[in-house]
Amino acid sequence: SCPATNPSMLNVHLVPHTHDDVGWLKTVDQYYYGDRNNIQHAGVQYILDSVIDQLQKDPARRFIYVETAFFYRWWRQQSQSTQRIVAQLVNEGRLEFINGGWCMSDEATTHYSAVIDQMTLGLRFLNDTFGECGRPRVAWHIDPFGHAREHASIFAQMGYDGFFFGRLDYQDKARRMKTKEMEMLWRASESLTPPLADLFTGVLPNGYNPPEGFCWDQSCDDAPIRDDPDLEDYNVDEIVQKFLNAAFYKTNHIIMTMGSDFQYENANLWYKNMDKLIKYVNALQAKGSKVNVLYSTPSCYLQELNLANLTWPLKTDDFFPYADDAHDFWTGYFTSRPALKLYERLSNSRLQTCNQLEVLGGPKSKSGPFGEGDSDTMKRAMGVAQHHDAVSGTEKQHVAYDYARRLATGWAHCEVQKHKLHHSNTLATLGSEAPRVFCENLNISVCPLTESSHKFSMNVYNPLGRTVSWPVRLPVNGSVYSVTDANGRAVDSQVGNVFISLKCTCYIYDMKSSCLLPLLSVSMYQKSESFQKNEVMCVFVLFGNYRYNASAGNNKESRQTSGAYIFRPNSSDPFVINKTAETQIVTVSSTVQEVTQRFSPWVSQVVRLYEGHRELELEWTVGPVPVADGLGKEVITRLDTDIKSSDYFYTDSNGREVLERRKDYRPTWELKQTEPVAGNYYPINSRAYIKDDKHQLTVVTDRSQGASSLYNGSLEIMLHRRLLYDDFRGVGEPLSEPGEFSDGLVARGRLLLTLSPPDTAADVHRPLAQGMVLQPLLSFQDGTPSANTKLEFSGLQTSLPPAVHLLTLSQWDKDTALIRLEHQYQAKESKTHSQPVTVNLQKLFSTLEVLGASEMSLGANQWKEDMNRLQWNTEKTSKPLPLSAKDPSPWEVTLNPMEIRTLLLRVRQL
Structure with a gap:
């Protein structure tokens, strides 16, 4: 369906497009309906109406x-006749879906599991609605603020042929x-054998805007093409001569993005002027011009680049x-809105649990009181939350x-799901109809049931495929408790202050075993022990809390301020928040040892070491951050050690593979460092570490944050x-979040610290x-x-191997389930686990019989055997990797390091 090009000319591919943020200055609903245009004039429903008409x-x-x-949303509101017209436009290649996820996700603050889910959600709708012609071939991230290697790897494994984006560092772009x-070939994995994670990647010449002077939307001020020669303001010659400047691309093809934020609400303006531009530029060919302008799409442009059969530079970092x-430097948003970032991460965990329960629960879980599967609402909410102005923290309040x-x-919909399954015969039969309570405010030590009840039970569901x-x-409101597990055995616990602390061993999909808490007359006591240093901690580590004062834009070098983005x-x-912290040592039996540090009225920290755990927990509480002195503040925790890290440190990419970082250095160009702090900050989604030959200090986080060494x-x-202050990137308000109970947001979170030899560190921090x-x-x-309550349940027959992670288990259709099994170790990362590992699908589940399995692309919108991606030549070769191990039988799936296998299982409930 691609238009013909002229191989002897410079072909200019005009790509009409709109960039529609799934929330930013207005909410998703406000953007769709065109509400609150006093904030920003934008109405997505009118854009789609107008484009289809034109x-x-x-x-x-x-x-x-x-x-x-x-x-x-728009499609569901259309008549059948309009839907038929749209389907025909899609089949003809004139309306093409690009990217295709539920949103255009952020790349710095998103976790790979949530990214895969939101892409799958969008791609499945397009596949179900339009079939093969609706399948996007090109990934399109024109607005995100930096680009992650893991995103490129995900897109490649989903079958995309190429990836285009708009933003990159100004120094990198100049070079x-x-x-x-x-344009380059991005080798997006050091573990997957090329070309599995290779992705052709291009930087768009104008970001995602039209060339200067060629914006013809109702929101633009550029002059239309005035082509009546009898008029005094005839400007065709001027417009044509101004159009072209494409000398920095390698081929005789250039892509021009003709559109921008929420444009094409009146598509006639755009198309009428582009029709004229094409007509008059191409008319000059009769006079010897070598320029050919045409309507096109990113897929058609990409196809032409592939046909050129050139050799492309290789990119291996991010x-x-x-x-x-x-x-x-757009490095502030790595941390902006820390409470929302945590809520999104916890919501991802809740969604995976909800998905699993729908599969394991059988027919009773397939429909809910809301008229659809109870996980669907959360899937769409999480899909929206991955947007590059959502979890990034760069939206209005x-x-x-x-x-x-x-x-x-x-969350509420998924809680209905769990209530249903507690009363189903499949998982656990409760003798009582008493409602189950989900204490969503445990982070602020609030749970009305545990604080008021004399006898209560706690249910623990473990969504991991291994024991934890x-x-x-x-x-709690008392000091004398007896705690027993599902088998009546005592669980070590201790009441201190108003808390009861205990350790629950959660078995695979443990529906009811872990901790039952009836009140009995058993005395509990505290041992008087000093806080002991964990034997693993053989390196000096100093914890300190500091703050940077934010620039107010009055610096002589630049008027740039700190804001939501920057x-x-x-x-x-x-600045040290307090050189001497008020410290209270609390030792709680053999369950947990604690040190509470109070640095100021608005910064405190609890250091915990749990019995049997090798990691140290730092629970930090920050806020409300005082600003009465007129200074914005950015609070950090710093871990100073005697590890000889030599300016190197390591950060994860969207929670998966790890990249090496080096202070004041970029692998692909000679950096001129102008911001010694902000210019060395990187996003972390789950962990970061420093190391030398003997020791590695790893920090595991509970949300996405910014980090540096x-x-x-x-x-x-x-x-x-x-x-x-606002940072002048469009959001139009300062990042000063209000608090519910105080003047300013109070945020609380956890960091887990581990110290291990570098060659075994991954065996610790990966599962953590x-x-x-x-x-x-x-x-x-x-x-x-x-007495008839079923107290234990396991959805798996046995634990998965340590290297295997159950990434996805969700209901697909009536008799099918989607499963993703992931090898969670990189090649050469672990002596023990960086080896191929095999899982038998028929021996996987305890409640399901697997009758058949078909492998799909990572996005689950294509059969794996049908994937046929474009191949590209590169000027460099990769390091040799071991040959990939193969499946020994149709029922056995072999995973190589960093490989994700996506399968559609035909199942029957046992």
């Missing part, structure tokens, strides 16, 4: 659409324009951090509230930000990171279970 008027016209969340390296000027509200609604040991802290401290050295042996993580992402779900019931 495409019918000329078969040469093209349009691409990206955000499935909006298109899904690439000079050397004609604006595109972080992103700066658009010398003092303008009222929009942040809306994202949180959507997630809360999703999980510490639990509950607020991190710019007014000094390279952080500015000194030898030091690792710092930004926890919270409160700012007083997965356990932090997929946390056990706690629910409570007043009273004690009756």
